[in-house]
Amino acid sequence: MAERLHITTAIFYSNAPPHVGSAYEALAADAFARSRRRRLGRSNVTFLSGTDEHGDKIRRAAQAEGVPPRQFTDRLSAVFRRAWDGLNVSYDYFVRTTDPEHEKFVQQMLTRSQQRGDIYFKDYEGLYCVGCERFYTEKELLAGGLCPIHNAAVERISEGNYFLGLEKYRAQVIDHIKRNPDFIQPERYRNEALNMLAEPLADLCISRPKARLDWGIELPFDSNYVTYVWYDAFWAYLSEPASRDPAFATEVFPTTHHFIGKDILKTHAVYWPPMLLSAGLPLFRHLNVHGWVNFGGQRMSKSSGNVADPVSYEAAFGPDVLRYFLLREVVYGLDGDFSEPRLIERYNADLANDLGNFTSRVLSMAARYFGGELSCAPALTGDAEDAALASAFSELVERVDAQIQTLAFNRALETIWQALDAANKYIVQTAPFTLAKDQAKMPRVAQIMSNLTEALRVVGFALEPFMPVTSGRMLDLLQVDEAVAAAPYGQGLKAGHKVKPATPLFPRIDKSKMG
């Protein structure tokens, strides 16, 4: 059977629109998905995103707007979907936790755990934060009994609820993490997760009485209750593909790469694996944990008021610019910083100069000297310069994909830019514009132009996971089909191939004219 792969973003809580931080996660997962598709084949990779739409917080946000919760989440879910479409996030599934298929799947999983004897009912009194939608122990609260996340008073609530036993599975989860060192990566998060699992686990409250909250999925074994929003949302990682393909949960889901932020490490490392095991399902393959994208040095979040709309950057700077900036600038796993002046610097230096100028120089020279037609195939050896260029570009795509596979997105882009540097250096060293003044040297100019055009093709293809629109435009200027686009350096363009005249990819931004 062909190697399959399932990739997910978190299921975004749809009480507020996406910001640049949520976009970073979707873009990293998208670059990963695109890179794996070109290795494994389009149909062997499924990429899933979606919105988490139940719970108290959403019901309250809808109430504040004076609309029913469903109407509220219809609108916000569409905002997320449009944002991903605007950023060319190539999801195969966009799951809403209010979809009937999802709701049915969650009920099936609840039934499985209940039949296994992992779910029980008890009266419970606890300290509850509405913002977090969870109970806290006294120990976890700040001085004065305040929620550590919201810095606000919690409420004492007493009610009967259903619980899922987690402790039963703790040893098995620890064992799995120890036997699979890359289960949670980067490593610092693996260590954090093992620390969280070091103490016995309190059972997870998985219900809310309808008397208090009716915006949720009804428990299949007690119609007076809905399930807790966090229990519900995890299942969106597989509910829809599993509803269409009965083998998905057992055969494809174990290949899953989850991309998540470090703020939900605990829920994914401590609650999610026991939930799967209790439903009789295998675990996912990787939890890929990223840091926060700060905005002018401050954490960017829905509540902090410095929200930046990701799609607005697409409109302001052009397609792929935000994608390039975030994936080049942020080291996966660490916190990164987003700032518009820094984005403009990178735009001018990397995109307008290195990439844009190279593209227009090559295509302009090809047009000026040869009417856009290559008169020979690229050379791998011969002159020392040709050999150096060939070595900078040989297996470039393989090297880039290998770095993407280890989540080193920034290093993968550096690798492409090193090749671009080599190509720009090649132009300086071989000086085709000088040689072209001497008619006797035109055969050498032809060879240089073929080598450069071939290098441009490989860059265009290598960039696809990061900059799909730009990659498409470059390959269109070069007039290559999919098979030629993907060929190794030296085996793509042939003598007689025609390319289009240059059009600017990234016009320089004049900073003095920016508002």
Ligand SMILES: [Zn+2]
């Ligand atoms: Zn809270």
